[in-house]
Amino acid sequence: MTTHRIAIIGSALSxxxxxxxxxxxxxxxxxxxLGDVEFTLLSMYPAEDDAQNHYPNLKIVKADPATLxxxxxxxxxxxxxxPPLRPLLRRDKAVRALAEADVLLDQGGITFTDGREKFLLYNVASILPALNLGTPVFKCAQAVGPFKNPIxxxxxxxxxxxxxxxVTRGRITHEYAEGLGLTNIVAGADYAFSLEMDGTEAESVSRHLDLSFFDRGDVVGVCPSVVLQKKVDARGGDYIGQMVSFIEHLRAEGKKVLLIPHSVRTGTTKTHNNDLPLCTEINxxxxxxxxxxxxxxxxxxxxxxxxxxxxHLFVASRFHAMVSSLAMAVPTLVIGWSHKYREVLEMFELEEWAFGHDQLTPEHLTQRFADLEARRDEVQAKLDQHLPEVKANSLMQADLIAELVRKA
Known part of the structure; x- marks a missing residue:
């Protein structure tokens, strides 16, 4: 049996x-x-990722920004x-993994987009080694564009x-990519829609949380984001105060609230990719x-x-918290900061349920949530109608990758 090798960058376990x-x-x-596949993750947090790796066919290799x-x-x-130095150069684990890989999967969620020029060098550095080594690059479903900034x-x-x-992650991204003249694009859906659970989640979660909390009454999930906090506070707002006010409003109406960070780095108070300090202060x-x-x-x-x-209902600011709620067919209100939120909701004909951080006020948030609650059945029907197609569009990229690997 042929062993296939796939390298991955831009994602993580931790x-x-x-x-x-x-x-x-x-x-x-x-x-x-593909059957027999060896995966190598070029990791920004190798120690943390290695500690959480339970996949026997996944190796973790250091690729923090400086190393990369x-x-x-x-x-x-x-x-x-x-070329004469290639055997010596391949002693480096990352170079060897990329050189031997049938494909590099770039799983950066949003790349090459205006307003994020400080990440542009990393966007290039993530794929340039594979290009220099002759390894095909497959950019998994992600947001790109707009491209108005000259650089x-x-x-x-x-x-x-x-x-x-x-793979473009929605209509808006696809239009940006076409406007740039790209022809190597396929319209799809976020890869996370394909995530499967194994049925042990309730048992493992119950070791830490009392799941009887969900037994009686409506539960509203609230997922704050430190990215949103920085944007709101930068314009003179009080993100934490707004979240506290909103949650207490929900509780005053007789609802239960699940306060859930969707991006957590254990053992550090640093806030990059870490909403736990924010959620702890809100709590x-x-x-x-x-x-x-x-x-x-x-x-x-x-x-x-x-x-x-x-x-019962969900309020998301982290993009993939939104993806998880949509994947579980939970009616969701989204507070976002780029087109990436709206274009995914468009797949469900639910784009009206997203608004930008610049519109965030206690009054607007409370009113939009009240609207969602009043139209819950309508939103639920659209989720149930469109979810199978969205999942199929997510899985489609796995077929494309597998075809590319088999041809390697």
Whole structure:
């Protein structure tokens, strides 16, 4: 039996559980399709990812920004320019993994987009070693564009056409990509919609949380985001105060609230990819009571999806918390910061249930939630109608990757 090798970058097991959901979806679906597959994750947090890795066919290799930007990119360039040195250069684990891989999966959730120019160098550094090593790059479903900024437009026109395929994660991204003149694009849906649970989630979650909380009364899930906090506070707002006010409003109406961080890094107070400090402060300002359940630890992407699926309604600010709620057919209100939220909701004809952080006020949030609650049955019907097609569009990219690997 042929052993296939797949390298992955841009996702993780630890920290942002959206990244974990994308990574695990790839491992699950491609193992199903290809059989004997060895995966290598080029990891920004190698120690944390390695500690949470339970997949026997997944290896973790260090690729933090400094290592990726300097060491891996330099060695890959030398590998291209100096063929006699290739055996020596392949002693580096990352270079060897990329050189031997049938494909590199780029799972960056949003790349090459205006307003995020500070990440542009990382977007390039993530795929350039594979290009120099002659390994095809498959950009899994993600948001790209817009491309009005001259720097982003120039760099995007150079590098995006070099990918074997880019799966666009919604209509808006697809239109941006077509406007740039890209022809190597396929319309799809986020890979995390393909994530499968194994049925053990309730048992594992119950070791940390009292699941009888969900037995009686409606539960509203609330998932704050430190990214939103920074944007709201930068314009003079009080994100934490607004979340506290909203949650207490829900409780005053007789609802239970699940306060759930969807991006957690255990053992650190740093806030990059870590909403736990934010949620801890919000929880600390709330009155105590049995109508509030706070998830105060890092859970797996499957455990989080299980908990979100137990909610009656959901309010999301983390993108992949929204994906999980939609995947579990939970009516959802979204507070976002880019087109990536709206274009996914469009797949369900539910784009009206997203608004930008610039519109966030206690009054607007309370009113929009009241509207969602009043039209819950209508929203539920659209979720039930469109979810099978969205999942199929997510799984489609696994078929495309498997076809590319078999041809390698």
């Amino acid at each position: 920290g942002n559980k959206g990244a974990s959901a994308m990574l695990e979806s790839a491992v699950q679906t491609l193992t199903d399709r 930007g300097v060491r891996i990119n330099s060695l890959a360039l030398l590998h291209r320019l100096l 982003n437009r120039i760099v995007s026109k150079i590098f995006l056409p070099k990918a074997a395929c880019t 600390g300002r709330l009155r105590m009571g049995n109508d509030l359940l706070f998830v105060d630890r890092e859970l797996s992407s499957q455990e989080l999806r299980y908990l979100i699926g137990r909610c």
